[in-house]
Amino acid sequence: MKILITGGAGFIGSNIAGYFLNAGENYEVKVVDNLTTGRVENITPFLDDSRFEFIQDTVTNKATMETLIQWCDHCYHLAAPVGVKFIMDNPVLSVLDNIRGIDTVLEFVNKYKKRVLIASTSETYGKSLDLLDASHTRKLKESDYRVEGSTKNHRWAYANTKSLDEFLSFAYYKEFGTEVVIARFFNTVGPRQLSQYGMVIPNFVKGALEGKEIRVFGTGEQLRSFMHVNDAVRAVTQLMLTGKGVGEEFNIGNPFEISMNDLAQKIIEKTGSTAQIVHIPYEVAYGPGFEDMDRRTADITKLCDTLGYTIAYDLDDILSDIISYHRTTQA
Helix, strand or coil, rough: EEEECCCCHHHHHHHHHHHHHCCCCCCEEEEECCCCCCHHHHHHHHCCCCCCEEEEEECCCCCHHHHHHHHHEEEEEECCCCCCCHHHHCCCHHHHHHHHHHHHHHHHHHHCCEEEEEEEEEEHHCCCCHHHHHCCCCCCCCCEEEEECCCCCCHHHHHHHHHHHHHHHHHHHHHHHHHHEEEEEECCCCCCCCCCCCCCCHHHHHHHHCEEEEEEEEECCCECEEEEEEHHHHHHHHHHHHCCCCCCEEECCCHHHHHHHHHHHHHHHHHHHEEEEEHHHHHHHCCCCCCCCCCECCCCCCHHHCCCCCCCCHHHHHHHHHHHHHHHHHC
């Protein structure tokens, strides 16, 4: 089977590439990435493998993408700006890359009748859970209404472009029968994830290991859930390989949630750090008017029922894995 991964030098994309290359001789993998937020280091272990090829280019290059999609059997479309900080600092790029990228990918997967996984995000739900459930017992379901802020607030631009990705994907499925699978990722984490784009756990771990401070934005009482990248890769690849995900959207996340203050304290305890927790107002971190959601936790009943899926990594496993990686890279 021939696998194409857009954004394949990124964190999740490179893990999908590794999954298939480690699965046996029956898979060939090609990765296209412009290295805006991806890194060659993520795919360096694969470069000498004859079944792997890296193409440095943008997903909006139609000539390149037509050739690659015509070649593949399955396409995993993960190319997109990542991280709150990067998106807030690059507002035009963040909108145009998402819109132009999905247009190109869907045009050619439909033309050549390929199956495609579209990487979406939990950001599409916006603040809906904050408004729906004051008791903190409910989790986000795929069918929930979306509640987002003003179009003048760029905080919501990424969520809306990803929502447009989903609308266009379902339009292709409805009108042409294009085999699309939508994956809404919730805070996917693990070794090799960078801290520089505002990713929470790598930043907390880095601060703890340096013994200086852990910067928590806002009050720190906001609740989040974290999924190990290995669990996420296992979910999306099975949705694609079995065909059970075609024409559907799925939450890809861990239903266990924790506050940012408790997460920071847990990391301090696991690292034996002397770092102090410091709270930074959102407006200092991201500029005036920045909005965030209080909770963003996945209901994965649909994923579990569809695949017979279970989570393999709990939060302690996740943190131990990431801390070990950062200790090794800092040594």
